Amino acid sequence: MLKTRLNLAVLSVFLAASVVSAATPASQKNAPTAPDLSGFAAKDMPYDKGEAVLLTWPSGPADVPGAVYQVYAASGKDWVKVEEFPAGTKLAADVELPFWAWDRHAALHVVQLDLPGFFNDFKIGNEYRFKVKYVNGKVTAESSELPAAPKPNLFNLARLNNLLLLIVTTIVFFWTVSHAKRKGGLFIRRIAGLDAIDEAVGRATEMGRPIFYSTGIGAMSGVPTIASTSILAEVAKKVAAHDTQLKVPHFDPIVMTVSKEIVKQAYAEVNRLDSYRDDINFFVSQDQFSYAASVDGMIHREKPAACFFIGHFMAESLLLAEVGATTGAIQIAGTEQESQLPFFFTSCDYTLIGEELYAAGAYLSKEPMLQSTLKVQDFGKAFVMVSIVAGSALLLAGTWFKLDTLVTVVKHLFKAY
Amino acid sequence: MTLIKKHIPLAICFIVGILTLSSYYVPTQASEKYVESMNKWENIVAGFAFLLGLFSLFFSHTRKITRRVDGWGYSLFVFVGFLAMVVPAIVSNGKQMVGADLTGLGWGYRFLFNALSGTMFSVLAFYIVSTAYRAFRIKSLQAGVLFAAALVLMLAKVPLGQMIWETLFGWTGGWDIAQIGQWLMDVPAVAGKRGIMMGLAIGGIVTALKIIFGIERQYMGKD
Secondary structure, three states: OHHHHHHHHHHHHHHHHHHHHHOOOHHHHOOOOOOOHHHOEEEEOOOOOOOEEEEEEEOOOOOOOOOEEEEEEEOOOOOEEEEEEEOOOOEHHHOOOOOOOOOOOOOEEEEEEEHHHOOOOOOOOOOEEEEEEEEEOOEEEEOOOEEEOOOOOOOOHHHHHHHHHHHHHHHHHHHHHHHHHHHOOOOOOOOHHHHHHHHHHHHHHHHOOOEEEEEEOOOOOOHHHHHHHHHHHHHHHHHHHHOOOEEEEEOOHHHHHHHHHHHHHHHHHOOOHHHOOHHHEEEOOOOHHHHHHHHHHHHHHHOOOEEEEEEEOOOHHHHHHHHHHHOOOEEEEEEOOOOOHHHHHHHOOEEEOOOHHHHHHHHHHOOHHHHHHHHHHHHHHHHHHHHHHHHHHHHHHHHHOOOHHHHHHHHHHOOOO | OHHHHHHHHHHHHHHHHHHHHHHOOOOOHHHHHHHHHHHHHHHHHHHHHHHHHHHHHHHHHHHHHHHOOOOHHHHHHHHHHHHHHHHHHHHOOOOOEEOOEEOHHHHHHHHHHHHHHHHHHHHHHHHHHHHHHHHOOOOOHHHHHHHHHHHHHHHHHOHHHHHHHHHHHHHHOOOOHHHHHHHHHHOHHHHHHHHHHHHHHHHHHHHHHHHHOOOOOHHHOOO
16 A cells, blocks of 8 residues: 555656646747857868868757857957858858869858958968857857968869860860861851952952951950951952952051061962052051041041951941941951840841851861861860750759759759859 | 971960960969969050050051042041140140149040040941841841841830830730840840850860960961
């Protein structure tokens, strides 16, 4: 009997304890807890020039609304608060690096600090100290201080996709060049704008009027300007052979100097050096609209039989081409500026579209070595087309079947970092 | 002679090309400084080349004046314009403002140069109209499509066009001209533009490789 009463008493105590436990206020039960910041790490930021450090620490249940993290840095004794952000943000998944260079799935807070912005006496290789503090009302936690020294990296791994593509392009480039050396010429489709050069030069010869050739307002370092000078060489050869008048007004003095050499060489190649004049190429102005006004005036007064606008053009494209059109000149244009192409389409007889501008030199020169490189452009276009179709299909499949990893992989592969 | 005119320039082009290409993948300060110094060199060369341009300009216009070729009077304005800007620039020590006052150079810039540049730019508006007129003459199927697209866009962008559309087709409910115009800009126009851009990018890469590896040499005056 006594044993039964004792058992009942023990049971009652346990019951009472459980009831008391269950009656604990909710606020006390969900009381904010401080995160464990022992996993705080500070190291050099990978793939940069050596001015940033990367701070990481584990994310966890303490990352509740209202809580913030404060990041401190010091080069000497004094600490500087360099960053403060809500606890639920700045996670590993937010870092803009591809999957082959960064683990996006790690449960980490990540802060990238560009130190020159915080320390005027910043020097690469110097050691700096860092710590992070968690603040949520009265609950606070602080990590230990950790040193880190930023250092430059020799390779930006994030650009690996770009490098691989470049290597493949270069291999294909050399393969096509060696193929051209072994097997000779290739079939190239006709480009109406370039075939019309003969027509334009012939027309100028018959009419006894000059030909105007503008290389645009680009510098010599621009690829479109280089492509334009290649076309100028071929035009100059035809002009020299027909003993027609050529005028090349320039925006850039360096382009003018290079063009002088090119035109002189072209005259020499067709044995008409006696017809060459040094003022075929002449400088006009390095101001966009002054250049346009001057060339417009010349076109209007001299009424050329043909105008070439090939190179880098901006707002002056229409100013030049429209005046040329009103004089009745046959006009051939080409630019890499897709925003200017509509103006050339509507006011010129022939327009070199897209990569035709870069293919023109090879097309006109008929040199097998140069023509072979057009194959690389074709391979490139085929690659782009296949990539677009395959990439779109994979993205569609990934989205449809909720395969986030597949979507991420495809997006990262095709992104430039 | 071949060494100076051909091999050395090609070697410089190759080395500088490879280094500049590498600097995209190597994020060190050395590569950043290399790109910066290359840009500075370009500016220095451009500075000297500008003198060449100036000589060329004066030479060609002097010839026109001395030979009294057609329109030689315009050539006089080159020298007048040059002096009108250079003399005040020397007098005002290259400054456009002294305190709140315009110098002669500043006055020339604001009231002559900027006004003339603005005039040239505004001429574009008239040229766009004449170009549009020529482009919209429907002579082929493509020109017809161009005209239809342009008509829709004009209606979409101009309030009067939207009012006309509302009056004529408002009863259909779901067909908003502004949305149709935006769709034309966002989908077919962007698709075409991107196609051209991709072709240009590939062409640019191949041309750059041709220049770096010395296959394209026309810019050097060939041999």
